Structures are given as C-alpha cells and as structure tokens.
Amino acid sequence: MNKKIILLILLMFFYGPVFAGDAVKDTLPFVNSVKIEILGGKPLRREKLQKMATDMIRFKKGDPFSHERLFASIELLKQTRQFSHIEVPDQDWDAAFTDIVFRLTPSKLVQDIRVKGSFPVFKNEIMDVTDYRVGDPFIENSLEKNINSIKELLKKNGYTHPLVKITPEQAGGLEVAILIDIEKGAFLxxxxxxxxxxxxxxxxxxxxxxxxxxxxxxxxxxxxxxxxxxxxxxxxxxxxxxxxxxxxxxxxxxxxxxxxxxxxxxxxxxxxEGPRYRVSFSGNQQFWTRTLKKDLTVFTKGNKNDFGLKKSLKNLKKRYLKAGYMDCNIKYTAKNMMENGTPVREIHILIEENGRNLVRSSSVKGAEPMDEQALKNEILTREKAFLYDGPFVDTIFQDDIKGVENYYRNQGFIDTNVTGDITWDKKNEEGVIYGDVIFFVQQGYQKTIKEVRFQGLPNTLEEEVRQIIGIKPGEPFVESLVQKDRMAILSYLAEKGYIYAKVEAQVTPAKEKENCSIEFHIDKHSKVSVGGVWVFGNFRTKDSVLKRHNTIKENEPVSLNDFVELQKNVRNINIIERANFKALGIQENYDQLFFLVDVEERKPYFFEASLGYDTARDAYLSVSIGDRNFLGMNRELFWDAQISGTGYDTELGIKDFDFMSRYISAQFSVYASKEELKNQGFGSRKYGSKLSFEKDFFQYLKLGTSFNLESREQYQVNSAKGVDPEIYDTRGIAKITPFLTWSTVNSFVKPTKGFYFNASVEYNKDLLEDLDNFIKYRVKAKYYYQAFPRLVLAFQGMYGFIQNMGIDSKLPDDQLFFLGGIKDLRGFGENELIIDSFGDPAGGKEQLAGSVEARIDLGKNFELPIFLDVGSLKDTRSSGINEKFKFTMGTGIRYMTPLGPVGLLYGYKLNPEDGEDRGRFHFSIGYTF
Missing domain, CATH: 3.10.20.310 (membrane protein fhac)
Known part of the structure; x- marks a missing residue:
C-alpha cells in the first residue's frame, strides 16, 4: 500500500499542473491556443524543435481539454530525447477557454568526442563500452559509470591501474564536447x-x-x-x-x-599429450581413404572418452547410407602400444560394404489427372543420371512419400494417401542390387474454390486486392495459399496507410464437399499518416541534404516500404557515420506517426600522409588534405600531392557524391605533374583539368566517363636518340574516356577471393598538333581463389592497344605502352622489357601481359609468394627488336602489416636476350596486383 501511495505522489508531482484544478470544475475548458516556448539553443535548432513540438502536441485550437491528450503529448516529446525538461504551467479551470503553454528546455547534445592516450586500444573500443554517441543527448549523471566501464576495458587489455578522466566542455550554446583523457600506466x-x-x-x-x-x-x-x-x-x-x-x-x-x-x-x-593416433581403413572399395578421413572428428574435436571416435563412425555410416549401402557395417579395433617411448593408439576401421542398393526406375501410379513428369521432379529417389549413380536412401524415400502427399495437397486434393514399394533384384557380380521404386497414390477428391468474398473492405480497394491475391474462384483450394494471400492483403493495406489492420480468413464448406467459399474479414482500423520527419545530430550537414531522397512525405499515408527505403538512403550518404531511426506513436496506435533520425557525422576534416619506398618510384611521400563535408553539402574538397624519385603529382578538386540527386559521383579537379619514369630517356610535364562522372549499378558494376583538357610536354632526359622537334612541342589534348568496372573482390588490402575487371576506351584529340590523335583501349582483369586455408592463387591479365587516328602515324613516347618491373614482369628493370639499339627502353602500341602467383601463408604474418609473369610489346617501330613473349618466375617474402604487405621479391628471366642480366630484386609496399 505504501508503494502505491508514493507512486501516486510522484505522478502528481510530475504532472502537478494537470491535476491542479480537477476538483474546481466538472466541465473542463476548451483550448484557446497552444503556445510553445523553446528555452535555449541556436536559432535553427529552436525553429526545428518548435515545428516538431507543434506537430506532436495532441491539442489544436478549439479542442476540449483532455488529460489523456496532455499525457500523450508529453510522452511523445519525452520519446524524442530532445528535451531535458518539459513544463506545462497550471491552467485556469474556471475559464471557458484556456491557453496551454509548453515550456521546453532542449537537451545538451554531444557534438564531439575526443579520446587521448588510449592507443593501442582503439577509440572505437573505448566508445563501445560507453553510452556516449555524437548527436545523442548528454547525460551528466553517467560520468562515473562510463569511467568505470573504460577502466574495466583497459584492465582486460593488460593495464593494471589505469586512470580515466572524462571532461565535458561547452562547444556551443547547448553542445558539449567530451574529452576522455586516459593514463594507461604500466601494463601487465x-x-x-x-x-x-x-x-x-x-x-x-x-x-x-x-x-x-x-x-x-x-x-x-x-x-x-x-x-x-x-x-x-x-x-x-x-x-x-x-x-x-x-x-x-x-x-x-x-x-x-x-x-x-x-x-x-x-x-x-x-x-x-595422450597417445598419438594412427588410423587405418580396410574394406573400403567405394571411397578412397583420403575421402573417409574427412569424416573423422577426432582430429578436430578431440576424442574424450571415445566420444569423438563414435561420432566419426556415425559420420562414416551416414556417408555410406547416402551412397546406397543400406546393409553396411562399420567396426573398429583399438590397440595401445609404445614406439620410441611415445604412446601410440592404433585405430583400425573395418568396413563391410555388403552390396549397394541402386534405383533402376522410379514411377508414380494412380496419378492420371496430374502431370506425372512434373510430379517426378519433386521426387529425390531417382534412377541413374549424368554424374549421379541413383543410390537408394531409405530416409529420402520416406521423405518422398510425404513430399508426394504435399504435392497433391498443394493441388487442392483432400484425403490423399500415398504409399511406396520397392521390388529388389538379387545382388549381381559387382555387388549391386537394383530396385524398382513405385509410389502408389490415392489422390482423394479435389476441393475447388467457388467464391471469394471480402468483408470490411471498400469497393475501390477490393478491386485492387483481387488483383494481388493468388486464390481465384474455380481454382483448387490450398490452405497455404490462403494464408499467403492473407499476408499479402495485410502488406497491401499497410502500404495504403492501414498499418494496424487485421485480416482473418474463413473457409466455408459448400453443400457439395468438392466446393468451398473463402471470406476475408478485414478490420482496417484508422488510416495512419505521416506527422513529420526530423533529423538530429547533423551539426554541419544541411537538412536538405539528408532529406534529399526522403521517401516519406508529411500528411501522406504511412508506407513501411518507404520507411525502409528512407533508412537505406540516409545510411548511404557519404558523410553519415551512423543513423538510428524511430517511429513515434506506433506503440500507442496513434493515427499519426512521427519519424526521427539520429545521425552521427563523419569527421569532416582529414589529413593523411604516407611515406614509403618501392623499386618503381624509389622513396615517395604522399599527402592528402581536405574537407569531406564542404559547406555542409556532402561534397569533398581535397588537395592531393605526391613526390617521389620519379617526379611529382598534385591535384586540387571537389567531389559531389550525389550529383543532381541521381546517386552519381561527380568530380572536378585541376592537376599538374612532372614525371621521369625509371630507365626512360624522356620525361613529361602535364597541366590540366578533369571532369568525371561515376554511377554504381547493381552490386558490383560501376560505369563512368571522364573529360580532360590537358597541356602536355615531352622532354629529353639522358638519351642517345636523335631529337625530333615535333615530338617535344607543347601539345593541347582533349580526352574523353568512358570506362566500366566490375568487382567482387572481398578486400583490396589482402584479397583472397573475387573477380575484378576494368575496361576503358580513351579518345584523344590534339588541339595544337597532329600527334595525339588516337584511341587507346585498355583491359585489366584479376581473379583470386583461396584453394586452401593457407594458399591463395592470384591471377592477372591485361591488354592494351592504340589505334592511330591522325595523319602522322608516329606517337610521342609518353603515350606508348611500356612493360617491365614490379607491376607486371618482375625480373626486368622498370619499363625495360624491350631495349632499343640506343640502349633505351622501347614502347609499343600494343601490350599483352599476365601473371600467376601462389601466396602461401607461413604464419606469424609472413607470406611466401611464388610467381610466373609473361608479357609482350608489339608495334615498337624499332627494327631488329624481339617482340616475342618473355617469361619470368620468382619468389620472395612478404610481411603482413595492418595496412598491407611489405615485400622483397626476386624475378628470374626464363628466356633472356644475349648479354641480358638474369634477374633482379624488387621491393614493394602492398601487393603488386
């Protein structure tokens, strides 16, 4: 009793203004106005909260005051978690009209979370044990709880006495930045x-x-x-x-x-250790010993009290039964001995196969009105076929009897009875027993639907519902189809806004037992509309970006499919890290639902740098800096730069991830580069602009096109060749490059399975000279296959061809194909597959290359690669050059890091030219393909 009194007092304290005048007047006043006061926050947030609260409050001007509506309004506002305090002042109950005031204090929101000193424990691990999320309300009384959770995590990671301090700092009016400062201390x-x-x-x-x-x-x-x-x-x-x-x-x-x-x-x-097991088989004619050993669980699950051995024998028995050996016997003997001081347990498994039962024929009797062939397709007890011996398995035979009965029931038959019989021959000289299988069917009678009626459904909807259901008058009655259609009607009504609808199906027998009628009793309930969609947690991203693909429109009927589509669209936005969705009012069965989206944005600013070395570029430094959410429009502004032993490359651009709201990725950039590739007698300078468009189709396909305007200059570098002045003039080139990419590769850091394919056609037009007028075709394919847990086979093939479209058939060297080096033919120097008479690498208008590599996991993050490379360049325009295929093979060692492998490889030339070296080493970070 005391608990009930205390609870009542608390309720009156929380909702005190509501109950204050109950005893004053029996008749409650009418609502003259509803005023909403947002006490704090930035103007945009106040405006959003004002609109949301206006839509959620269950009072309108002229409505009679209701305690239930007030409670419902407060409860909806609480469920948004956007208000730390909700106050409704006392009313004048003696007046005929009253003004209801809601004073709403917005919650403090977590705008940023910074973790210091946690490494090697990652920030995500820290965040997972706390209840802090960017965009969520900040709960002040949870500091101690979160500190203890972080300490417990650090102790699990070996730190004996960690110190954790959580400091909330004001980041705006009602925004908080949480600083988590960690001193791990000594570890165990x-x-x-x-x-x-x-x-x-x-x-x-x-x-x-x-x-x-x-x-x-x-x-x-x-x-x-x-x-x-x-x-x-x-x-x-x-x-x-x-x-x-x-x-x-x-x-x-x-x-x-x-x-x-x-x-x-x-x-x-x-x-x-126990004894070392030695397992042998005898009597197994049907299966190889290697195959039978796969059924032994003792070497994976152990053999405590011989449970693993008994399980293994059951697996062997099951394998033989599936192959048609109904009378096989499997026994074992065990012998304990000592060998060189080591206990050995010798297990000998004796298999008596005792003849094999095969199906010679399988037929169905008593099925004249049915399509016998269609029925046989449902039966798994079958005669011999291509790559199938036709074994007889009793459990499958019994399942087929039930399957035939279900088949007839699904055709509307009642009182169907199916039995099966097998006539066996004698065992032949090969130990095979052939049998003829017959299924006898007493199909009973077929019940037909005479009429389909709907109760509680308007005529306008009834016509549409009749189109979506499968059962029709004159069709056989199938109970499973009736239930399927009941769910289809529920789904249809839900898409029309009747999400609380109930549908029951009633089957009424006719006077004749062969007929029946079906009536669907439908209670639509009220039609539910969308009260509004609000997004919170987007401190920088504009609402218009997040709602660009909003599929739920205000005041329109609620569609659950559209709600699912909205979730997918928001989560696909590039700048969104996390998104949670809530539908308020659905538990209370309100006629309006309010949809809230709590999002967490990715960090907008980024700075990335990498330093490395490989034999193609020597030492290199890469830097990337930018803003992923430029102006809050889900556009990325970036600047990339790379400098290496072969030159530099820099690019400044902006990328739109949803161009024209069509899920098209568009990028515009300007770039400059200077490149002197290894062993080449020339270099090139490029300045230009690029506009590209990409779009994903299906799951793996990407199509795109890029447009370039480029100023390009080739210059001579330490070459004995004669100088052709025309080739070294500045050229102005316009390029259009459509491309296609298909990729099912599971990882680009360490791929183990999947297929990658890329093809492009590059149209070049020289605006100043007549040199760069050509079409360049490129195709590249990769395939990865994990043959064994520690073995991955990798394949690569690429082809390129240049079709000259200009008057001058001679192309500048910086447009030709070159092969040799770490990326294609290992064992050759970079770009040195073919050397001309001047001792310089020669390029060609056609290239063909391929690689096969076995990657063997040695454990402890080490990997052994064994590879074979092949390649050829054609149309090199140099006389006396061998354009035949050249082969290399080699091996090396790689060490796997979290960012990819670091490897040292050696390639050996299988068919070198006279006077040519036999091979060379290559160093790389990351896989070569």
Missing part, C-alpha cells in the same frame, strides 16, 4: 611462459603458435602485454595444433602467477 607483462608435459614438441615450437608470446629480439623489448581472453584463445590454438598432429586426447590446462609489484605475469601450461 608476460615475463615467462613455461610448458610441462610437452614431450613431442619443443617449447619454442609451441610458443610460436601463440598470440601471447613475443620473442625478445631486441634488448629494449619489454615483453608481451597480457590481454584477458588471448590466453584462452591460445589454448584453443594449441589444442587444434595437437589434434592436427594426431594427438586426439590431448588436454591443456594453465595456471597464472602474478607479481603485482613488478607488474608481471607468468603463464604455466600443463599438457597431457
């Missing part, structure tokens, strides 16, 4: 790892399998940080290793010894 170091009981494998061998182990390669190594959870993962890895080595009964336990003062921990592993 793994000082020693010991193994006891490991007789078959050395400590070093086992340690190298563990993530918790870090070799002390350098004197400054502090030891591996102890991360909670990694030890359990290491035990699983070690168990998996032992089982693969045939120790099916291996058991591993561990013990931790902590030294709090020294912040160290020792891990002691106790290993009971």
């Amino acid at each position: 170091k793994i000082s020693r790892i010991e193994f006891h009981g490991n007789k078959s494998f050395s400590d070093t061998n086992l340690k190298m399998k563990m993530n918790s182990y870090e070799p002390s390669l350098f004197f400054w190594s502090k030891g591996k940080r102890s991360i909670k959870g990694e030890i359990e993962k290491d035990i699983k890895k070690l168990l998996s290793f032992y089982r693969k080595k045939r120790f099916a009964e291996a058991v591993i336990t561990h013990h931790l010894e902590k030294n709090e003062q020294a912040s160290t921990i020792q891990i002691l592993f106790n290993i009971d």
Whole structure:
C-alpha cells in the first residue's frame, strides 16, 4: 500500500499542473491556443524543435481539454530525447477557454568526442563500452559509470591501474564536447611462459603458435602485454595444433602467477599429450581413404572418452547410407602400444560394404489427372543420371512419400494417401542390387474454390486486392495459399496507410464437399499518416541534404516500404557515420506517426600522409588534405600531392557524391605533374583539368566517363636518340574516356577471393598538333581463389592497344605502352622489357601481359609468394627488336602489416636476350596486383 501511495505522489508531482484544478470544475475548458516556448539553443535548432513540438502536441485550437491528450503529448516529446525538461504551467479551470503553454528546455547534445592516450586500444573500443554517441543527448549523471566501464576495458587489455578522466566542455550554446583523457600506466607483462608435459614438441615450437608470446629480439623489448581472453584463445590454438598432429586426447590446462609489484605475469601450461593416433581403413572399395578421413572428428574435436571416435563412425555410416549401402557395417579395433617411448593408439576401421542398393526406375501410379513428369521432379529417389549413380536412401524415400502427399495437397486434393514399394533384384557380380521404386497414390477428391468474398473492405480497394491475391474462384483450394494471400492483403493495406489492420480468413464448406467459399474479414482500423520527419545530430550537414531522397512525405499515408527505403538512403550518404531511426506513436496506435533520425557525422576534416619506398618510384611521400563535408553539402574538397624519385603529382578538386540527386559521383579537379619514369630517356610535364562522372549499378558494376583538357610536354632526359622537334612541342589534348568496372573482390588490402575487371576506351584529340590523335583501349582483369586455408592463387591479365587516328602515324613516347618491373614482369628493370639499339627502353602500341602467383601463408604474418609473369610489346617501330613473349618466375617474402604487405621479391628471366642480366630484386609496399 505504501508503494502505491508514493507512486501516486510522484505522478502528481510530475504532472502537478494537470491535476491542479480537477476538483474546481466538472466541465473542463476548451483550448484557446497552444503556445510553445523553446528555452535555449541556436536559432535553427529552436525553429526545428518548435515545428516538431507543434506537430506532436495532441491539442489544436478549439479542442476540449483532455488529460489523456496532455499525457500523450508529453510522452511523445519525452520519446524524442530532445528535451531535458518539459513544463506545462497550471491552467485556469474556471475559464471557458484556456491557453496551454509548453515550456521546453532542449537537451545538451554531444557534438564531439575526443579520446587521448588510449592507443593501442582503439577509440572505437573505448566508445563501445560507453553510452556516449555524437548527436545523442548528454547525460551528466553517467560520468562515473562510463569511467568505470573504460577502466574495466583497459584492465582486460593488460593495464593494471589505469586512470580515466572524462571532461565535458561547452562547444556551443547547448553542445558539449567530451574529452576522455586516459593514463594507461604500466601494463601487465608476460615475463615467462613455461610448458610441462610437452614431450613431442619443443617449447619454442609451441610458443610460436601463440598470440601471447613475443620473442625478445631486441634488448629494449619489454615483453608481451597480457590481454584477458588471448590466453584462452591460445589454448584453443594449441589444442587444434595437437589434434592436427594426431594427438586426439590431448588436454591443456594453465595456471597464472602474478607479481603485482613488478607488474608481471607468468603463464604455466600443463599438457597431457595422450597417445598419438594412427588410423587405418580396410574394406573400403567405394571411397578412397583420403575421402573417409574427412569424416573423422577426432582430429578436430578431440576424442574424450571415445566420444569423438563414435561420432566419426556415425559420420562414416551416414556417408555410406547416402551412397546406397543400406546393409553396411562399420567396426573398429583399438590397440595401445609404445614406439620410441611415445604412446601410440592404433585405430583400425573395418568396413563391410555388403552390396549397394541402386534405383533402376522410379514411377508414380494412380496419378492420371496430374502431370506425372512434373510430379517426378519433386521426387529425390531417382534412377541413374549424368554424374549421379541413383543410390537408394531409405530416409529420402520416406521423405518422398510425404513430399508426394504435399504435392497433391498443394493441388487442392483432400484425403490423399500415398504409399511406396520397392521390388529388389538379387545382388549381381559387382555387388549391386537394383530396385524398382513405385509410389502408389490415392489422390482423394479435389476441393475447388467457388467464391471469394471480402468483408470490411471498400469497393475501390477490393478491386485492387483481387488483383494481388493468388486464390481465384474455380481454382483448387490450398490452405497455404490462403494464408499467403492473407499476408499479402495485410502488406497491401499497410502500404495504403492501414498499418494496424487485421485480416482473418474463413473457409466455408459448400453443400457439395468438392466446393468451398473463402471470406476475408478485414478490420482496417484508422488510416495512419505521416506527422513529420526530423533529423538530429547533423551539426554541419544541411537538412536538405539528408532529406534529399526522403521517401516519406508529411500528411501522406504511412508506407513501411518507404520507411525502409528512407533508412537505406540516409545510411548511404557519404558523410553519415551512423543513423538510428524511430517511429513515434506506433506503440500507442496513434493515427499519426512521427519519424526521427539520429545521425552521427563523419569527421569532416582529414589529413593523411604516407611515406614509403618501392623499386618503381624509389622513396615517395604522399599527402592528402581536405574537407569531406564542404559547406555542409556532402561534397569533398581535397588537395592531393605526391613526390617521389620519379617526379611529382598534385591535384586540387571537389567531389559531389550525389550529383543532381541521381546517386552519381561527380568530380572536378585541376592537376599538374612532372614525371621521369625509371630507365626512360624522356620525361613529361602535364597541366590540366578533369571532369568525371561515376554511377554504381547493381552490386558490383560501376560505369563512368571522364573529360580532360590537358597541356602536355615531352622532354629529353639522358638519351642517345636523335631529337625530333615535333615530338617535344607543347601539345593541347582533349580526352574523353568512358570506362566500366566490375568487382567482387572481398578486400583490396589482402584479397583472397573475387573477380575484378576494368575496361576503358580513351579518345584523344590534339588541339595544337597532329600527334595525339588516337584511341587507346585498355583491359585489366584479376581473379583470386583461396584453394586452401593457407594458399591463395592470384591471377592477372591485361591488354592494351592504340589505334592511330591522325595523319602522322608516329606517337610521342609518353603515350606508348611500356612493360617491365614490379607491376607486371618482375625480373626486368622498370619499363625495360624491350631495349632499343640506343640502349633505351622501347614502347609499343600494343601490350599483352599476365601473371600467376601462389601466396602461401607461413604464419606469424609472413607470406611466401611464388610467381610466373609473361608479357609482350608489339608495334615498337624499332627494327631488329624481339617482340616475342618473355617469361619470368620468382619468389620472395612478404610481411603482413595492418595496412598491407611489405615485400622483397626476386624475378628470374626464363628466356633472356644475349648479354641480358638474369634477374633482379624488387621491393614493394602492398601487393603488386
């Protein structure tokens, strides 16, 4: 009783103004006006909140005052989480009319979250354990809770006494920036790892399998940080290793010894290896031993108390039954012995196949009115066919009997009865027993729909509903189709705004048992409309950008499909990191729904830099800086620059990710570059502008076109060739390049499967000279296939061809194709596949090249590549040059980093020219293809 009194007092305190005058007057006043006061916030936010509150409040001028409506209005406003305080002053209950005032204090919003000092624990991990999200309301009383959550996370990552400070700072009127300052302190170091009981494998061998182990390669190594959870993962890895080595009964336990003062921990592993298993088979004529070993779970799941062995025998039995060996027997014998001081358990599995049951024919009797061939397509017990022996499996046979019955029921038949029979021959000399399978069908009678009626549906909607349902008068009655049509009617009504509709189907038998009528009882309820769509959390992005593809229009009927489409459209916006959607009013069954979108924007400003080295460019430095949300319009303003041993390249541009609201990516940029590729006797300078358009089609296809206006100049660099003045004049080139890309590659950092294809046609017109008048065709394809868990096969092929369209058939060297080097034919110097009589690389108008590479995972982030490259250049315009295909092969080593592999490769020439070197080394960051 006391709890009820306290609850009542609290309710009266919260809603005190509502109840203040209840006893004064029996008749409540009418609403003269509804005034909304937004107490704080920036003008744009106040305006948005004012509009939202006006639409949500359940009172309009002239309505009679209602406590229920007031409660409903306050509850809707609370559900938005946009107000920290809602106040409704007391009313004058004696008056005939009253003015209702809502004083709404906007919530403080989290505008930014900055984390300092957490690495190597990432910011996302920190954020996941807190309840802070950019764009969400800031809850002041949750500081201690979030501090403790972060500390707990750091302790799990090995830090013994972390210090965490969370400081909210004002970033605007009602915006807060949260600063999370972390002092991790000393971490718990793994000082020693010991193994006891490991007789078959050395400590070093086992340690190298563990993530918790870090070799002390350098004197400054502090030891591996102890991360909670990694030890359990290491035990699983070690168990998996032992089982693969045939120790099916291996058991591993561990013990931790902590030294709090020294912040160290020792891990002691106790290993009971058990016997090494040796498994053999006999009597298996149908399957190879290698195939049967795949059914043995003892080497993956272990063999505690012989449970794994029993499971393996069941798997073998199941394989034989599926192949038609109904009477096969599988037994085993076990023998324990010692070999060189190591216990061995020898398991011999004896298989008695005892003849194979195959289906010679399969037929259905008693199905005259039906299409027998269509019915047989539903039956899995079949005779021999291409790449199918036709085994008889009893469980499938029993399922087929039920399947035939269901087939007839789906045709409207009632009281169908199906039985099956098999007539077996005697076993022949090959141990095969052929059988004839017959399904006997007593199909019963077929019930037909005489009439379909609708109750509670207007005539205008009834006509449309009759078009979408599958059941029609004169069609067979199928109960599953009736339920399917009931759901179709619900979906149809929901798209018309009747989201609370209920539909029930009633089947009424006719006087004749072969007929029936179906009536759908429909309760539409009220039609639900859209009260409004509001977006919060977009501190910089304009509402017009976020609502550009809004599929939900105010005051129109609610469509759940349009709501799903809206979610997809908002989440596809480039600047949006996260988006949560809410439909307010649906739980209360209101006739208006209010849709709220809480978004988190990506960081707008970016600065990226990389420093590296490869044999194609020597040392290089890349810098990229820009704004991902220029002027809040979801457009990226960027400046990219790269300088290397072969020149420089810089580009300034702007990119629109939704050009003309057509999901087209458009980019305009101006660029300048100077390039002197390795081993070439010329260089080139380029200045120009570029306009490009791209659009994604389906899931993997991208189509696009780029337009370039370019000033280009080729100049001579340390070459013995004669100078052709025309080639070294400044050229003005206009280019149009349509292209196509298809990609299913799963990762561009470390691809393991998928196909990539790119084709382009580049139309060039020289506006100043008659040199760059040609069409350049390019095709490149890549394919990745993971043959085994530790083996990936990578393939690359590329083709290029230049079709000269000008009067002068001679092209400048900087437009020709060159091969050789790290990207295509490893073993050759960069661009040195063909050397002319002057000792300079020669380019051609046609290129063809391909590569095959096996990438073998060695463990511990090391990879062994083995490759074969081939390529040829045609139409090099130089006499006495061998344009035949040239081959190279080689290997090397790569180390996998989080940003990609770093590799040193050596390519060996298989058919070098006279006097040519046999190969060379290449260094690269990232895969060559």
